[in-house]
Amino acid sequence: xxxxxxxxxxxxxxxxxxxxxxxxxxxxxxxxxxxxxxxxxxxxxxxxxxxxxxxxxxxxxxxxxxxxxxxxxxxxxxxxxxxxxxxxxxxxxxxxxxxxxxxxxxxxxxxxxxxxxx
Amino acid sequence: xxxxxxxxxxxxxxxxxxxxxxxxxxxxxxxxxxxxxxxxxxxxxxxxxxxxxxxxxxxxxxxxxxxxxxxxxxxxxxxxxxxxxxxxxxxxxxxxxxxxxxxxxxxxxx
Numbered sequence: 001x002x003x004x005x006x007x008x009x010x011x012x013x014x015x016x017x018x019x020x021x022x023x024x025x026x027x028x029x030x031x032x033x034x035x036x037x038x039x040x041x042x043x044x045x046x047x048x049x050x051x052x053x054x055x056x057x058x059x060x061x062x063x064x065x066x067x068x069x070x071x072x073x074x075x076x077x078x079x080x081x082x083x084x085x086x087x088x089x090x091x092x093x094x095x096x097x098x099x100x101x102x103x104x105x106x107x108x109x110x111x112x113x114x115x116x117x118x
Numbered sequence: 119x120x121x122x123x124x125x126x127x128x129x130x131x132x133x134x135x136x137x138x139x140x141x142x143x144x145x146x147x148x149x150x151x152x153x154x155x156x157x158x159x160x161x162x163x164x165x166x167x168x169x170x171x172x173x174x175x176x177x178x179x180x181x182x183x184x185x186x187x188x189x190x191x192x193x194x195x196x197x198x199x200x201x202x203x204x205x206x207x208x209x210x211x212x213x214x215x216x217x218x219x220x221x222x223x224x225x226x227x228x
Contacts, residue, residue, distance in 0.1 A: 035217065044121070044222035045156070045164065045207050050215075058216045061119050094163060103211040104154035104169030111163060 002026035002107045004095045009112030016085050020112055022078040022095030030073040033098035035105065036080050038091035046091070049080065050098065063089075085116045122147065122208055122220035129226040135196040138223045140208030141189055146218055148189035152211035155184055155193045159204045167206075168193060195225070203227040 008020040020036075036048040049059045049069040057069050068081040078095055095109040123141040130136040140147065140155075147153055153171045156164035166175050168184035171191060181196045191210075195202055208220040 037219075044205075045158075045209075045219040046121075047209070047217040047219055050217060052215075056215075058214070060216070098217070099169065102154070102170040102173070103150075103152040103209075103217060104166055105156070105164070105209070106166050106169070106175065108163040108165075 002097070004097065004107055004109035006093065006095045006109040006112035009093065009114045011115045011117065012085055013118050014086060014116055016116075017081070017083040018085065018114060020080040020082070020093055020095075020114070022080075022109055024076050024078065024095075024097075027097070028073075029071050029076050029078055033100055033103075034069075034071065034078045035096045035098050036067075036069060036078075037094045037096050037105070037108075038089075039094070039111075040088075040091040043091075048093070051078070082114070085114075087116050090114060090116045119212075119214075119216065119218060122210060122218055124206075124208060124220040124223045126221070127224045127226065129228055130195075130198045131228045132198050132200065134198050135194060136198060136225065137195075138193045138206055138208075138225070140191040140193070140210075140220050142191075142210055142218070143189055145214075146210040146212040147186065147191055149213060150211045151186065153184065153186060153191040154209045155182075155191075156207045156209070157202075157204045158207065164207065198227055200227050 155168040
């Protein structure tokens with residue numbers, strides 16, 4: 001059974017850093033496209049980043065230069081390092097597996113909440 | 119990286135059909151057949167309902183169908199049921215090798 005379990009969400013002050021983790025089971029992170037998607041309270045889904053095979057990575061303009069996506073194949077885990085956090089980064093962060101053939105997100109985690117506030 | 123455009127809300131009575139539109143550009147929806155649709159109930163993670171414009175994952179009711187014309191994709195739900203009440207989002211692959219979501223549509227079953 002495919003599962004994605006995010007951890008690491010917290011209350012953090014503006015300007016701070018935080019690392020989110022997404023432990024995967026039932027499939028291999030290194031062989032799949034993996035993405036982070038966020039949802040601010042009461043708002044819609046916003047794509048954040050994606051990591052393709054060969055470690056090619058892309059980011060939304062809103063997080064470029066501040067967020068870094070990575071993966072540890074030995075732990076079958078995806079990460080999102082977030083720095084220079086702003087109030088507008090407050091959101092539920094979902095880890096997602098992106099289907100290679102059609103770029104649909106076929107599996108989602110339950111989400112981890114990041115709150116940026118002083 | 120502008121969001122795809124969806125109506126904020128749609129509504130329909132049980133048994134009726136509704137259609138939700140998703141308008142992008144030639145940089146995303148218009149160029150690729152990589153449009154997906156997601157259903158999200160309050161407090162839950164999104165669920166994939168349609169991928170590749172019109173394909174349904176195993177287990178998704180055939181009351182859900184998708185199509186595309188030019189820069190606009192559409193999700194149609196036929197035989198509306200109370201449990202269909204939720205938020206719906208479209209997404210597309212883009213020429214920048216990124217993904218983009220629509221702003222979301224709240225479906226109310228009257």
